[in-house]
Every structure is written in C-alpha cells, then in structure tokens.
Amino acid sequence: MPKALDRLLRREQFAFLVRNHAGWDEHLSRVRAFLGEGLRGADPARPVLILGAGSGLEVPWELAPPRTTGWDADPWSRVWTALRHHQWRPWVFEDLTGGLADLEAATRRAVAEPWSGRRRDYRAAAGRLAGLLPSLHPEPSALRAWIAEQQPGTILVANVMGQFGVVAERLVEALFGGPPWVLDPEQRDPLAEALEAWTRRTLTVFLETLRESGADLWLVHDRAVVFSGGRLTLGPWEEAWARQLQAESELEVSDPLAGLEVADLFRGGGKLSHQARWLWPVGPQQRHLVETLAFHPDVVRRTRSV
Numbered sequence: 001m002p003k004a005l006d007r008l009l010r011r012e013q014f015a016f017l018v019r020n021h022a023g024w025d026e027h028l029s030r031v032r033a034f035l036g037e038g039l040r041g042a043d044p045a046r047p048v049l050i051l052g053a054g055s056g057l058e059v060p061w062e063l064a065p066p067r068t069t070g071w072d073a074d075p076w077s078r079v080w081t082a083l084r085h086h087q088w089r090p091w092v093f094e095d096l097t098g099g100l101a102d103l104e105a106a107t108r109r110a111v112a113e114p115w116s117g118r119r120r121d122y123r124a125a126a127g128r129l130a131g132l133l134p135s136l137h138p139e140p141s142a143l144r145a146w147i148a149e150q151q152p153g154t155i156l157v158a159n160v161m162g163q164f165g166v167v168a169e170r171l172v173e174a175l176f177g178g179p180p181w182v183l184d185p186e187q188r189d190p191l192a193e194a195l196e197a198w199t200r201r202t203l204t205v206f207l208e209t210l211r212e213s214g215a216d217l218w219l220v221h222d223r224a225v226v227f228s229g230g231r232l233t234l235g236p237w238e239e240a241w242a243r244q245l246q247a248e249s250e251l252e253v254s255d256p257l258a259g260l261e262v263a264d265l266f267r268g269g270g271k272l273s274h275q276a277r278w279l280w281p282v283g284p285q286q287r288h289l290v291e292t293l294a295f296h297p298d299v300v301r302r303t304r305s306v
C-alpha cells in the first residue's frame with residue numbers, strides 16, 4: 001500500500017471519528033439495523049466479509065458469525081474496532097480499488113520530471129495527469145483473490161464506495177501539494193473529469209467483482225452529498241435519487257459514485273431487495289443521501305461458486 005495513502009486514510013478516519021455526532025442517531029440506528037440484518041441472515045458455516053469495516057461505528061460486530069473478516073486499508077481500523085467492540089477479528093488491510101498505487105505513481109510522474117526530479121508547473125502537471133489517467137484501469141485483484149479462495153456466502157459493503165473517489169482526490173491533492181482543480185465552475189477541468197472517469201471505472205469493476213462472487217450482498221453507500229444549509233427533505237421513493245431531494249433553495253450536490261446507478265448493475269440473475277434511502281446530517285452544511293440495497297443471487301449461481 002502506498003505510504004501517502006496509509007497516512008491519508010488514518011487522517012480521514014480520525015477526522016470522521018472526532019466530528020460532532022449530534023444528529024447521527026437516526027443514521028446510525030438505520031445503518032446498524034440494515035447491516036445487522038445481513039449478518040443475522042448470513043450462513044454461519046461460510047465466511048462473511050465486511051468491506052470498509054472502519055472503526056465499526058456502523059457495524060454491529062456482535063451479530064457477526066465466527067468466520068467474519070473485516071477489510072479496511074486504514075492501518076488502525078482493526079484496533080479501533082477492537083476497542084469499540086472488544087473483538088479481534090481477522091482483517092485485510094489492502095486497497096479495495098486495486099488502483100491507488102498506480103494512481104500515486106502516475107501522479108508522481110506528472111508532478112515532477114522522472115529524470116531530474118524537478119517539479120513541473122502546476123497547470124502543466126495537471127494537464128499531464130489528465131492525459132495519463134485514461135490509461136489506468138484499476139483491478140481489485142486482492143479482493144478477487146480473497147473471494148476465489150474463501151468463497152464468502154455474504155459480503156457487506158459498509159459505506160466505502162463513496163470514499164473511492166474522495167480518497168483518490170485527496171491523494172492527488174497531497175502529491176500536488178494543494179488542490180490542482182480549476183475553481184471557476186464556468187471552465188472545464190480536464191483533470192477533474194479524468195479522475196471522475198477513473199472513479200467510475202473503479203466502481204464498475206468493483207461491483208462486477210462483487211456480483212461475480214455469488215455471495216449475498218448488503219450495500220450501504222453515500223448516494224449523494226449535499227453542501228448547503230436550509231431546509232431539505234426527502235420525497236417519496238423515486239428510482240432517480242435526485243428527484244427525491246426536496247428543498248426551497250438551490251442545492252449544491254455532488255455525486256460520489258461518479259454518475260453510476262448501483263441498482264442498474266444488479267438487474268437480473270437474482271433478487272434486489274431492501275432498496276431504501278435516508279438523509280444523514282453529517283455536519284452543519286453537509287448532508288449525505290444514504291442508500292442501501294441488498295442483492296440475493298439466484299441459487300444456481302450461488303451453488304456454482306461453492
């Protein structure tokens with residue numbers, strides 16, 4: 001795992017834990033109930049995997065069957081979980097995207113001339129990285145290998161997918177020594193666009209890997225992040241999440257899943273259940289639209305992978 005990433009994830013986790021948790025109760029009880037249902041329904045004879053296990057704030061580890069493994073690249077996640085839940089479970093610390101080492105290498109190549117080490121001008125470096133990014137095709141090989149070897153019956157994806165793009169952005173910013181993005185919203189930002197496309201490729205192959213696992217899947221993720229104060233409510237269920245957001249004033253909304261509709265990747269070959277969304281007031285000017293969905297593959301598919 002890249003050293004810069006190691007530090008970055010530790011810092012992000014710490015920032016997450018020391019945030020003011022006022023207003024988080026409803027989110028925490030809903031997410032714990034959802035993940036708890038996945039753990040309760042898991043076949044105790046088969047391995048269970050919890051991706052993005054973090055410090056276990058959202059994960060009811062007391063319900064986890066004996067053969068449950070946590071997975072989180074933050075080097076402190078297992079210790080945080082042990083302190084919170086008094087359980088010392090098997091753990092994997094690998095990058096789930098499989099693409100961050102290549103992203104770091106490409107960014108370093110763009111930021112400084114490899115032959116002299118001389119730093120390039122900011123704009124030139126951003127243009128160079130925007131040009132390099134389309135050639136990167138992240139492969140979650142560590143996750144694939146683990147699944148092939150262990151054949152998990154259930155996989156929980158505990159609020160990690162929305163982090164893939166954010167972590168990639170932070171990594172690029174750290175290596176540039178500041179945010180290299182174009183700030184004027186009227187102007188195109190080729191680097192931001194190329195990184196968004198990288199995130200979309202990363203999420204697509206990650207979700208395909210999960211589907212191919214034949215495991216029952218319980219996914220919770222940030223569907224959108226709303227940066228603005230003012231009243232915001234959630235309307236009745238709509239397939240298109242943006243139509244559910246109801247506000248009096250204009251909203252600044254970002255899509256951490258880079259335009260991907262998760263449910264679209266789970267049509268056919270199984271049953272999609274438990275689709276739900278709610279608002280999570282993360283901070284004074286930041287509310288997340290959280291989405292949950294569970295997927296149960298057809299029995300034929302599941303027995304083939306055993």
Ligand SMILES: C[S@@+](CC[C@H](N)C(=O)[O-])C[C@H]1O[C@@H](n2cnc3c(N)ncnc32)[C@H](O)[C@@H]1O
Binds near residue numbers: 072074094097
């Ligand atoms: C919002 S937190 C999840 C919180 C967690 N579910 C809990 O109950 O505490 C996202 C987690 O994803 C991890 N993460 C982010 N990107 C990752 C990656 N590429 N590979 C593995 N873990 C990653 C972070 O270290 C962090 O712990």
